[in-house]
Amino acid sequence: MSLPRIDFSHLAAFVAACDCVSMSQAADALELTTSALSARLHGLETRLGLKLFARHGRNMLPLPASVFLYNRSLRLLSAEEFLQRRTASATDGAIRSFGVQLDEAYTGTILAHAVLDAIRHVHSIQTACFIDLILSRRSPAEQHTDRAPLISTSSQSLEIAVRCTEGNSRARGASLLPADIWIRAGEAPSDIRTGKETLKDLLIPELPGTLSDDIAHYFSEIRPSYHIAAAAVGLQDYFGIARLLSSHDLLLPRALLPARVAASGPRVSAVPGAPACLIEVAESGDDSVVKAFLAELRRRLATEDPSESRRPFRPAATMRQIGTLNLVLKTGSMRSAARAVGLTAPMIPAQIAQLEAALGTTLMVKGRGGSTPTGSAAELHPMCVGIEHCFNAAIRMSRKVAADFQQSIRIGLPPSWSSDSRTSECMAVALSAFHREYPECHIEVDEGPRDVLHGGIRSGRLNIAIVGRVALQVGSIAIGTSEDISLVVNRRAGFRPHSRRVSADELRRIPLILAPAHVTMHQTLIAALAKATVQLEPVMRLGSIPLIVSIIRRSPFGTILPASVVRKELEAGLVEAFPLDHIVPRRRLWAIFSTENPLSEMERHLIALIKNAFADALEDAKQPLAAAES
Template identity: 30%
Template sequence: MAGSMLPLMDKAGFELSLLSKFVLACQSPRLADAAKDLGQTPSALSIALHNLEERLGLKLFERRGAGLDLLPAAFWLFRTGAHLLYLEQHTREARFAGGRRMVKLSVHLDLNFAIGRVSKALLRTSQEMIETAPELLVDWHFSGLDDDDIGDPTGLAQSERLPDKSGQLRIFYGTAATVSAKAVHLYDDPWIVVGNKGSRVDAFQPDERVTLLRMRREIVDAMTRFATEHGFADRLRYRDDEPAQVSAILRDQPQTRLLMPANLMPRRLGLARHEEAPFAPRFVSSIYGETGGAAGSYGKAFLEAMLRNLVAENSAVFTPRLTTRQIHFFNLVAQTGSISAAARVANTAQSSASKHISQMEEAIGAPLLQRTEEGTSLSPRGEDVRAQTVVIEERQDWIVRKAHDIAAHSQARVTIGTLPSSGHDSVLTEKIAHVMTRIHARHPDWQLQIVESSNTMLHEHVRSGDLNLALVGMVQAQVARIRLGPTEPLYVIGNPAISFGGRKELGIEETVALPLVLGRQHLSIHQSFADAARERGLRLKTVVEVGSLALAIAMVRQAPLCTILPPSSVRADIEAGNLIAVPIRHEELSGALSVIFSADRELSEAERIIVQEFVRVFRPGRTATVELPED
């Protein structure tokens, strides 16, 4: 989960309050039910969920008829988002004796994931334990899901506040004959037949076939043995799809009858348009819990609460009160040592930072800072909160980055950054347009977005995950790249009032003596020129520093000034005599283009195709060679 911290503006719109609405909506049979629980209209909730999709760049829902179905990405966000909401609630509500070290309980679920009875009971139990055992932090994993992504979501793996040993709790399918004596029986999950609305699964005929989906091997094997013993094994069919895909399966094959434990067909969004009935002969899959490690009384108490919460399938409701800004400013104050320093880092007014800290203290109900003449330090309660707000912010950042990665892989949604356009007829602009139009023609369903930014910001957005790919000039560290070859030759572009003395070519030394308008802080072309001058020991002094090529060109048109550009950027002005162009010696100044991407993840198929097209257009006849960042 490690990665560069996203700037506050990149997290705007991804508030925990919005995430809590999503989590509740997923647990509700219809959007209207969730809206009623939230005291909102269905349209207002629908708009909020759409805003969440837009912020994450990830499609979560698919409209079917009058309702919504959950896409695979929604199940991922539910798992990760629910734990983030739990951490926020624990941060606010947990009260325990000062100096007492926290305890971690890791819950491993050897079950198929579903937004059903077990998941809801798990969330409600974790919430209850905040009051009964405030020093306990719970994390959970479903077997085979997100194992290599999440790491330790509590952030306690390396914490000095964690005891030498942590407790483990395993929840799994089993039978009385196979489980150990210390295993606790939690729930008997009855098997049901599921079909489309109007399919009369309650009148299921003895000779009809039923389909088993990709479920835990132990329960599939148990059902197969049961079918053999009762003489209906020949009626079983097997399909390599997850139970979460029930809606899509029944939509594509409406005659299909599915056989599964009831927990996998819960009351949740997208499943209100199906019918179910108990399977006969009756069969149940028993769920057990067993503690390990140093779980001790915590594990026992958790299982007892879980047993109570499994009796009814009630939704887990989160009501977060901490905001992204409050958490961000508090972490900055803890890091910098004062509110004023935090405000400077965040580029905001001190009064604004102070206001957010005060609101956070009000939400938590305790002072988090100790303000003295010598500065600001964390209060004892602030120290406890800080240990978790760092994790919350890191996890929030990770969700934003991971959402972009999932969108690229599962939905062919790719955001590409490019250097600022210097003109609609420039060679670079034409080549980028050629790449994108070819990609769109061949893959019209792909969702492509092109954004322009400075060379520096393109690198930052690739590292943060806001951009999948970027076309840059000078390549910085910590990104992977593929070279696209040299840039178009650079020229001094000048106002006709500038006299070049008939020179057909200029060197770096001659160029720095001209009245230059440059954007060294933002523009890759000008950064390359500044580096070339510095290597020669030349002092570069600009008339004006600008942030865009368009402004530099406009100023050169109107006054006796110069800038540095490829001539194709201002071809029409040169032909009309509005500007003049003199080449800079290629051996003294030459640039290169590269396409960059994060080295921390694997490119999706869509991203690979786009990269290959960039190479084909910019380096015809060459192959793409990836250069990874040095350690």
């Protein structure tokens, strides 16, 4: 179980900020000050490395990069809200579920808002069945993990789509929801001289499926008097939509008008002669909850005020509490759960108690043999597992989205040797070249030992990491070879080996300062000597390479490092370097990444630049050691 720094409260603030036309309106809806809301949003952006909003005039608009997180936040917050309603109603029995699937291209539209509002309404009147809203891409190249149901036992699904009665996306059958009309939407004021609305040229934004091509073809063939052009601006590109509205009218189905635009009170009118659109529902199964949902959706789509503000989410539980419950039920006891995550025993019961207070139900009962889960805990468990899985996947993939949108890439590196080392120079060359090509991309570099870097890749905290040994469950690309390592000794130690190659016994007699918990080469050296029955015990174990070098420069100690790390000390005659390639041979270096998410083109290009930098520096790496030996 991970202990996330991002929680439902951050996601609720983010969703409100996306839905409301201004930050002050969102803050009022959440009963927060504007500064408190801004702090939550800034914290979310910082922790994800993903810029979610940008200023447009006096307001902040969501960026296209925020679409992924927005859709997953709706799903998670709706599930957490259902848990609250379920426990408040004291409904018994296993939780049933069916999914409602929408293409991600519908995000933020009147249709998408109506779907979510209908789901929340049905949850308010019944809590036996959870309606799972799934907004994801329908591209064949996309992974299907986002379309998996939150509750694994879900057996039904509805797919909602808008289709034109003319063209390639022609409706396949009767619509279960009201037919929709094509509208022209603009922000132009009335003409002062005539008092009439000023109509502008019509532009068709990028619409889901083939709607854009269908309507453009229809008017060019059937009604050529209309002057219509296509615009390469998606419905979730609020900056692009605002720019288009300032000079044109938009042509689109009423249900696909972005809700933020509708809330701003645009000029809207029906387009005469346009073919009808049908809102189709492809369903499987016949269920009373499904019928209730469709009836409510039909009512909301027929309302005359689609800009009605949405009631904000108010999560009561936290992801940490839900994750703790899942861990207790998985391990079988609170004590085992505490051991699994390295917490003290009282911390687990405290989290369970807080979750019980948030949901208003008892989840664990104490007995002589320890605590046992209640029937309520067993019923909620499948959904809690789904929430935790969805939450972790959303946070992990949001960092991937940051890289795809050229905003942020997080790189993990081994502990710094020094500013002069070949590894540092190669990374500096590669990152400088990358920044010249992608100046808008923010690069973050974290340092840590091998296991920490692998953990960062698996959790999604890091996009790429450079390691000397590759563990399981990660992808890898070879980028070059490591430097030859050397025994570096202060001259005042008076060390003189019997031959050019330092023997294991000679190495053991030197007072060494190592960092075996942080540096892979030190781990490798100790393991190699142990096979030769030579036990190497350092006089100091430090976690900082610069500190080790500083001590070696001043005192009669030795350490194990590439010679390039102590280039200045070698030139000043303060230390001597002796090769150890016969004990620890040169190893390959790898760029590792998550196998769950394919590398973006930008990430692949960065790895290629790193690989080229190591290849160019391969011959130069031998020069410092050669100079020292001469």
